[in-house]
Amino acid sequence: MTRFLKFVAGLGLAAVLLALVSREAARCATPTSANPDAITEPLAIIVNRSNTISDLSTAELRHIFLGDRSHWPSGRRITLVMREPGEPERKCMLHDLYQMSESDLKNHFLHGLFTGDILVSPKILATAVGVRKFVFNVPGAIGYVRLSDVDGSVKVLRVDELLPDDRGYRLKLEISGAKQDARAKEN
């Protein structure tokens, strides 16, 4: 009986989790059948212009952003730059790349820093401009901003050989009118 109850609870939890994941996926995607009017914008992965890397696979990118990989092939230390929790860009990354929740991500980094697997905690910046400037100033930095926030001071990486403008690029962020207004204010 106890086993049965545990099985049912597990199924229920899985269903809830599935529902949550589905909803988040719908939010970050291009216009879908569920929300055909939604507007999306690609999320660009940016590095310093001196960085020799120009292409990463989704798996490599995930490794880097989880802190599992600490140095670039050139020997430079990798510095992760992230937006504050709750920001759409961070949510999109959580959904599309990390595929974990905010708390899981926090736990992951806390655990990694505690065990010494992760050497430096990610830098949290308030604005997209801050992210861009940080990447510009730090040769080993990697971060993410909307494609519209990119300028010539940083370099945009290909992910799975696709640039943000290319069809099939995975990292996309759904924005609404209200959010657009908020961004306009932020900029």
Next chain:
Amino acid sequence: MRARKKTETGANTGKLVQALDRIIGTVLPQYTALVLVLVFCVVAIVGSFVMRDLETANTSAENMYRVSVQGLLQVGEMQYFAQETRRATLYALTTNDSNLQLDYADQTRDADRQVTRAIADYRHEADMPGQVELANRLSRDWAEYLSIRDEVLASILEGSTKEAVTLDLSGGVPSFERVKQDLNEVRQLYDQQASQRLANVVATSRRSALRLIGTLGFTFLLSMGAVWAIQRSRMLGAIQLAKLQMDFVASVSHELRTPLAVLNSAADNIADGLVTGKTEIQRYGAMIRNQSRQMNELVEQILLFASADDRSERYVFEPLTVNQILDAVEKSTKELVDGSGVVIERRVEPDLPPVMGDLPAIILCLRNLVGNAVKYGSSENKWIGLTASRGVSANRTHEEVLISVSDRGMGIDRLELAHIFDPFYRSPRVVNMQIHGTGLGLSLAKRIAETMGGDLTVVSEISVGSSFTLHLPALERNEVEMRPASAQPTSLPQR
């Protein structure tokens, strides 16, 4: 010996002063305005040079100020922004907030851009070898510091504070010290250049001041010289006039005294009963009459001269034929001519037009000329030419009748020709020869000629003779017809 030298020097100076006086006396009375214009032109030219000089000095001073002050300001700005670059980098070390660190990163980059631009300007403007070398070194050291600063900044942003401090201490501090040293050298170089420019400006100003003093002194001396020359000229003129008047008084006294002495002597002889017999009395009477007439003529001439200026209104202008004039002149001078044994040769061009004038005045004018021809004519060749011909006025506007009185006497010096019509003027040569006269005859004759609307000219050559020509405007035929037969007082014909 010394006294002799002194005497010679004095004599030379006297000659120089005399020569100077001659030049001043000859040139200045006629060209005073020209001299003043010349002085004005010289002063204007000198003034323009002085102004240009002052302008150059001012421009030099302005350039010196601009270059030096701007240079020092540029160095000051470079030093300030270099410190700002470093200060903002070090401030980034004091916080763990990445957003704040980014603000400091922005500040340090803004400041370093200012320094980089100022260094580029300095390199561009550098023209001296030392300056170019210093500019290149500064640029190199600054680039080196910036590369270390970038590393330090990256370490700070990465969160590696310890690494950033180590990097800054090992590389940032020494390279920044080199930059500071370079900037100090730039400042010293500017100071040296400013001192050099200041010295140049001071030297230029001194030269300008000396030139200004020199030119002002020269202008002052020139002006004083001109004023002195003009005053001297006037003084010489006044002295000459006074001398002429003194000579005139002496001459008149002498001219009066001679007949007076004759009259006195004759009167004494008659009163003392020394003159007896009809023939003797007749001779004495004729002598007294001649002397009285001579005195009367002299006094009349003086009075005529004195009143010649306002006499034109009292002249009676009438049409006169040339023969009418010449007959009257010959008649008037018959006694004088006969007495001196001179022969008058009269030549008149046929069909001469009549002239308009006052007959007594014209006779007086020509009688003076004939009297002079008798007085200064040759003692061997006692000949006087009295000719009349047709001519054209100097400005070629009307026809003239020319009546010339010529002699073959001593002639007049070329230098004296300009003065013979001056009142009271008597040639030193005739004074020395003790030929009596008042110096008024020619002046009076010229005034009469001009009052008649004509002129009196002279052509003369030493030891050859002189020829005085009276120019009288000719009357046209219609003018003659329109005039009444009787002579009426009239004004001077307008020409």
